[in-house]
Amino acid sequence: MSKKPVTIHHQDTLEPHPDTRLPDPHQDTFSKTTQGFWIYLMTDSLLFATLFCTYGVLHSETYDGATSKDLFSLTTAFVETMILLVSSVTCGLGMLAAIQNKRKFVITWLAASFILGASFVAIEIHEFIQLVQDGNSWKESAFLSSFFTLVSTHGIHVSFGLLWMAVLMAQVYRLGITVITFRRLIVFSMFWHFLDLVWIFIFTFVYLLGVI
Amino acid sequence: MFGRLTLEAFKHEASQNIAVLSMVLGGIALICLISYLKAWKWLWTEWLTTVDPKRIGIMYIVVVLIMFFKGFSDALIMRLQQALSVGDSQGFISSSHFQEVFSAHGTTMIFFVGMGAMFGLMNLIVPLQIGARDVAFPFLNAVSFWLFASGAALSLVSLALGSFSTAGWLSYPPLSGLQYSPNEGVDYWIWVVQIAGVGSTLGGINFLVTILKMRCPGMTLMKMPIFIWSALCTMALVVLAFPILTATLYMLTLDRYLLTHFFTVDGGGNYMMYVNLIWAWGHPEVYILILPMFGVFSEIVPTFSEKRLFGYVSMVWALILIAFYSFIVWLHHFFTMGASPKVNVFFAVMTIIIAIPTGVKIFNWLFTKFRGRVHFTSPMLWFFAFLLNFTVAGMTGILLSAPPVDFQVHNSLFLIAHFHGMVIGGVLFGFFAAFTYWFPKYTGFVLDEKLNRYAFWCWSGGFLLAFMPLYMLGFMGATRRLDHYDASTGWQPLFIVVGIGSIVILCGASIQLFGLFWSIKNRKKNWDRTDGDPWNGRTLEWATTSPPPIYNFAVIPTVDQLDPLWAIKRGHSPKPEKRYEDIHLPKNTPMAMYIGALSLVFGFAMTWHIWWMAIVSLVAILIAIIIRLSGDDEHEIITIAQVKEIEAAHKRKMESYE
Amino acid sequence: MTHELNLNEIKKEWHGTLKAYSYGFLGCLILTIISFSLVITRPFSETILIYTIIALAIMQAIVQLLFFLHIGQEESKPRWESIVFCFTLLILIIIVIGSLWIMHDLNHRMMPDMNP
Numbered sequence: 003m004s005k006k007p008v009t010i011h012h013q014d015t016l017e018p019h020p021d022t023r024l025p026d027p028h029q030d031t032f033s034k035t036t037q038g039f040w041i042y043l044m045t046d047s048l049l050f051a052t053l054f055c056t057y058g059v060l061h062s063e064t065y066d067g068a069t070s071k072d073l074f075s076l077t078t079a080f081v082e083t084m085i086l087l088v089s090s091v092t093c094g095l096g097m098l099a100a101i102q103n104k105r106k107f108v109i110t111w112l113a114a115s116f117i118l119g120a121s122f123v124a125i126e127i128h129e130f131i132q133l134v135q136d137g138n139s140w141k142e143s144a145f146l147s148s149f150f151t152l153v154s155t156h157g158i159h160v161s162f163g164l165l166w167m168a169v170l171m172a173q174v175y176r177l178g179i180t181v182i183t184f185r186r187l188i189v190f191s192m193f194w195h196f197l198d199l200v201w202i203f204i205f206t207f208v209y210l211l212g213v214i
Numbered sequence: 215m216f217g218r219l220t221l222e223a224f225k226h227e228a229s230q231n232i233a234v235l236s237m238v239l240g241g242i243a244l245i246c247l248i249s250y251l252k253a254w255k256w257l258w259t260e261w262l263t264t265v266d267p268k269r270i271g272i273m274y275i276v277v278v279l280i281m282f283f284k285g286f287s288d289a290l291i292m293r294l295q296q297a298l299s300v301g302d303s304q305g306f307i308s309s310s311h312f313q314e315v316f317s318a319h320g321t322t323m324i325f326f327v328g329m330g331a332m333f334g335l336m337n338l339i340v341p342l343q344i345g346a347r348d349v350a351f352p353f354l355n356a357v358s359f360w361l362f363a364s365g366a367a368l369s370l371v372s373l374a375l376g377s378f379s380t381a382g383w384l385s386y387p388p389l390s391g392l393q394y395s396p397n398e399g400v401d402y403w404i405w406v407v408q409i410a411g412v413g414s415t416l417g418g419i420n421f422l423v424t425i426l427k428m429r430c431p432g433m434t435l436m437k438m439p440i441f442i443w444s445a446l447c448t449m450a451l452v453v454l455a456f457p458i459l460t461a462t463l464y465m466l467t468l469d470r471y472l473l474t475h476f477f478t479v480d481g482g483g484n485y486m487m488y489v490n491l492i493w494a495w496g497h498p499e500v501y502i503l504i505l506p507m508f509g510v511f512s513e514i515v516p517t518f519s520e521k522r523l524f525g526y527v528s529m530v531w532a533l534i535l536i537a538f539y540s541f542i543v544w545l546h547h548f549f550t551m552g553a554s555p556k557v558n559v560f561f562a563v564m565t566i567i568i569a570i571p572t573g574v575k576i577f578n579w580l581f582t583k584f585r586g587r588v589h590f591t592s593p594m595l596w597f598f599a600f601l602l603n604f605t606v607a608g609m610t611g612i613l614l615s616a617p618p619v620d621f622q623v624h625n626s627l628f629l630i631a632h633f634h635g636m637v638i639g640g641v642l643f644g645f646f647a648a649f650t651y652w653f654p655k656y657t658g659f660v661l662d663e664k665l666n667r668y669a670f671w672c673w674s675g676g677f678l679l680a681f682m683p684l685y686m687l688g689f690m691g692a693t694r695r696l697d698h699y700d701a702s703t704g705w706q707p708l709f710i711v712v713g714i715g716s717i718v719i720l721c722g723a724s725i726q727l728f729g730l731f732w733s734i735k736n737r738k739k740n741w742d743r744t745d746g747d748p749w750n751g752r753t754l755e756w757a758t759t760s761p762p763p764i765y766n767f768a769v770i771p772t773v774d775q776l777d778p779l780w781a782i783k784r785g786h787s788p789k790p791e792k793r794y795e796d797i798h799l800p801k802n803t804p805m806a807m808y809i810g811a812l813s814l815v816f817g818f819a820m821t822w823h824i825w826w827m828a829i830v831s832l833v834a835i836l837i838a839i840i841i842r843l844s845g846d847d848e849h850e851i852i853t854i855a856q857v858k859e860i861e862a863a864h865k866r867k868m869e870s871y872e
Numbered sequence: 873m874t875h876e877l878n879l880n881e882i883k884k885e886w887h888g889t890l891k892a893y894s895y896g897f898l899g900c901l902i903l904t905i906i907s908f909s910l911v912i913t914r915p916f917s918e919t920i921l922i923y924t925i926i927a928l929a930i931m932q933a934i935v936q937l938l939f940f941l942h943i944g945q946e947e948s949k950p951r952w953e954s955i956v957f958c959f960t961l962l963i964l965i966i967i968v969i970g971s972l973w974i975m976h977d978l979n980h981r982m983m984p985d986m987n988p
Contacts, residue, residue, distance in 0.1 A: 029427055029428060030876050030877045031847060031876060032877055032882045032885060033427065033885065034350045034351070034423055034427055034428075035351075036885075037423050037426065037427065037952060037953065038350060038351060038354075038419055038420070038423045040953050040956065040957075041419045041422055041423065041453055041956060042419055044453065044454070044956055044957065044960040045415055045418075045419070045453055045454075045456070045457045046457070047457075047960055047964060048454055048457035048458060048461075048960065048963070048964060048967070049457040049458075049460055049461045051964045051967060051968055052457065052458050052461035052462065052491060052967070053461055053465075054968065055491075055967065055968045055971045055972065056461075056465065056476065056487060056491070058968070058972055059484060059487050059971070059972065059975045059979075060476070060482065060483075060484060060487070063475075063481075063482025063483070063484065064482065065475070065480070065481050065482040076908060076911065076912065079908075080904075080908050083904055084904070087897070087900050087901065087904065088897075090936075090940060091893055091896070091897045094888055094892075094893040094896075094940060095890075095893065097886070097888050098888060098889075098890060098893070101883050101886070101888075140468075140472065140473075140474050141472070141473045141474065141475070141481075142475075142481070143475060143481050143482045144475040144476065144478075144481055144482035144483050144484065145482065146475075147468070147469075147474035147475045147476055147481075147483075148476065150474075151464075151465065151468060151474065151476075165836075169840055169843075169844065173844060179879070180879065181876075181877070181878065181879050181882060182846060182847065184879060184882055184883070185882065186843075188886055192941065195936065195940040195941050196941070198936060198940070199933060199936050199937065199940075199941070202929050202932050202933055202936065203929060203933070205904075205907075206907065206925055206926065206928075206929035207926075207929075210907060210908070210911050210925050211922060211925065213911055214911060214918060214921060214922060214925075426952055450959070454959075454960060454963045458967065484975070484979070484983075486975065486978050486982070487971075487975055490971055490974055490975060490978075491971065494967050494970075494971065541963050541966055541967070542966055542970070544970075545970075545974060551978065551982075552978055552981050552982040553974060553977050553978050553981070554977050554980075554981055556977070557973065557974055557977045
């Protein structure tokens with residue numbers, strides 16, 4: 003911008019001129035939507051980070067009640083981890099099917115992700131019910147409050163993902179793979195993979211470290 | 215059926231009844247006026263269902279003006295009370311009412327005046343200055359506005375039904391917890407802020423993508439106007455800071471609704487964590503408020519100095535550094551909470567450092583004027599008021615950044631004087647300057663300059679009278695949020711001066727309000743005959759008509775240097791070719807307003823524990839979102855013929871004014 | 873007027889492949905199994921174990937970011953998604969580490985009878 007300004011002749015603007023190139027050639031809806039959703043995922047990361055941070059500060063405040071060593075089951079955590087990992091992969095396989103315009107396979111793989119995701123939520127709810135019935139609800143201590151909140155926030159995100167998946171499956175069934183449904187599938191897969199990413203930190207910092 | 219809402223909620227103290235009555239009467243008067251003018255259909259099609267950022271920006275400003283009126287009324291009540299309530303006199307409002315007033319004052323001014331002015335400016339200026347037709351996500355933009363409006367509406371409802379929070383604008387626990395504030399006040403506050411906060415986060419994402427992706431050809435990052443750079447940095451702050459607020463308020467909500475122990479006194483709760491987290495958001499928040507105003511001045515000073523902005527690159531780096539540093543200073547808001555010297559000193563040093571890039575900006579504005587041809591229009595006057603007051607208040611900030619000093623004056627009126635100097639001197643004066651500067655762009659006529667000047671002098675004088683004594687009072691030991699004090703303190707004379715200053719400010723604000731209507735009445739006289747460029751501007755928004763057509767630019771401009779309009783006018787760049795194309799614009803929709811309205815119902819229901827209403831409204835919001843996101847990308851097309859006709863019609867209108 | 877992409881052009885924007893998902897799946901599987909096994913068998917001391925588990929988590933996060941979320945593979949420069957991610961990560965680390973440091977310090981000084 004400290005260059006001497008050049009006079010641009012009319013015919014030059016028909017071709018990309020070095021000074022007048024588009025700053026970003028991707029101004030279409032797909033690029034904008036994926037970038038916008040990526041930024042949303044960044045905001046979600048900070049939301050989770052705040053909850054993780056609070057868990058970090060409060061995890062030892064058990065108020066003479068049960069500690070993480072007493073309560074956490076590694077088996078449950080491992081099963082949940084595997085379920086979510088496989089559902090992330092089946093989601094990816096669904097995207098690959100979408101690239102190949104195979105509508106039926108997209109719905110099948112998404113359905114697989116749905117069943118796995120629903121199982122994840124079911125197991126988590128079961129874990130929570132167990133804790134509450136044993137007298138270890140979120141009301142008992144700061145540790146339990148932060149545990150329930152962090153893990154359930156992830157679970158609520160997964161549940162919204164399930165709802166989203168169901169709506170998407172219906173759309174793909176009705177409309178097939180179009181510019182719009184493909185875009186929505188990509189955005190959904192970003193969300194679903196993100197949730198698996200967050201889960202890595204939950205099973206590590208909450209369950210694994212909680213048991214050590 | 216109605217949760218904990220009973221007829222008790224409608225009963226208020228006498229002092230509050232006046233406010234409620236005037237609000238309700240005002241609302242009824244407005245409805246009658248619209249019906250009289252038969253303007254409901256126009257209101258619906260042109261404003262309530264719009265996805266045009268120019269319209270949405272104007273709606274933001276309308277809400278800002280209404281909420282400023284409320285927040286300023288709160289301030290007048292407080293200052294009047296403090297001038298009168300000495301020794302045996304108890305003033306004219308009760309202690310609990312006073313606590314509601316200062317809580318509402320801060321909440322209103324920060325979230326609905328500050329953030330509203332900021333997003334209003336973003337909507338109005340950003341697309342035009344980058345040579346775009348729209349923002350990246352027009353529907354999301356409308357949703358952001360309606361969530362903002364819904365939060366504002368809920369805070370006004372709290373005036374009439376029940377009471378507002380008495381825990382300050384940040385609601386520190388344990389006071390804001392269930393044990394010490396069991397009634398609806400803090401819940402109102404939570405939902406007001408949470409709903410508006412979601413709107414802000416979505417707006418942040420929207421404008422970030424808009425600036426990154428929708429600049430016109432040739433506008434590389436280093437050719438963007440500084441206002442756009444300030445917008446970019448601000449949106450980065452919004453996107454990264456607001457989630458912290460969302461999560462923290464979520465935890466406070468859980469404490470109050472589900473009896474968790476995040477911030478409680480017992481159960482292992484740690485309420486210092488709330489203070490820590492809320493300021494981790496809160497500090498970036500104040501930079502979110504001020505950075506756009508820095509951008510505004512970076513537009514106004516060059517235009518009214520007829521000289522290019524001095525030090526463009528250093529201005530950009532200053533913005534980036536300020537934005538980054540705003541994330542590593544937050545502890546200076548709670549030096550006195552008890553951290554060790556190690557921790558306090560680290561944050562003190564970081565806070566002092568942030569003054570450096572700010573200073574760079576101030577010097578660059580001054581150097582811009584040097585050897586320029588300076589026009590002392592009212593926006594330029596506001597710049598001088600900003601320069602004086604913001605800098606002085608900034609220096610008291612440096613004082614406060616030293617923990618030993620802060621330990622003496624933390625939460626005293628010294629602190630209040632400091633941050634009001636920043637918000638009024640910086641944010642509000644910036645907003646006034648921006649309002650006058652860009653007003654003709656959206657209306658086609660300028661504001662009455664003489665009335666602007668009277669208002670300016672009232673504000674300047676009134677501000678000094680109302681806030682300089684507070685520094686003294688702070689040193690004399692007066693704490694904030696004080697509604698009564700002993701005569702032996704000797705504070706009353708100063709409080710009276712402060713009260714007088716508030717009245718002078720009231721005069722200024724009244725002149726501004728009157729001036730708005732006076733200018734509208736005299737608009738034919740004040741018509742902008744330059745066809746969109748009344749100030750001899752330098753950037754792209756002045757390259758289109760006033761008001762701009764719905765598509766902003768008939769031909770998307772191509773840019774090859776800074777201050778592109780100035781370059782065209784000076785002959786350094788070619789005039790844009792008139793090659794028209796069909797223009798696709800998003801369709802209007804009432805969905806955004808419905809989502810906003812449902813959020814208002816949800817917030818109200820949650821406040822009053824009306825669980826069935828909360829569930830129904832939440833489900834309805836979900837359904838609305840699903841419906842919206844299941845439809846096609848709907849556009850309306852403006853054909854080449856229609857574009858030509860719109861341009862021709864405008865030309866005819868301009869010629870009729872000759 | 874922005875040129876809207878058709879379906880084929882959009883498909884080129886997405887960078888998933890069967891290979892990427894297979895590598896990703898295998899990588900995550902192995903790293904998860906190692907983490908859980910280490911905690912169950914406890915071959916080292918507590919501190920080393922903690923750091924190892926955290927390192928494994930970071931590694932798995934990187935695997936998922938690269939192979940599932942396709943970070944860094946955007947075609948058009950500047951790579952905004954990567955820049956935004958790095959900046960978010962930086963701020964996130966500052967907030968989390970900063971808060972943990974502050975709260976640890978505060979707890980130590982202001983709440984001496986509670987667990988450190």
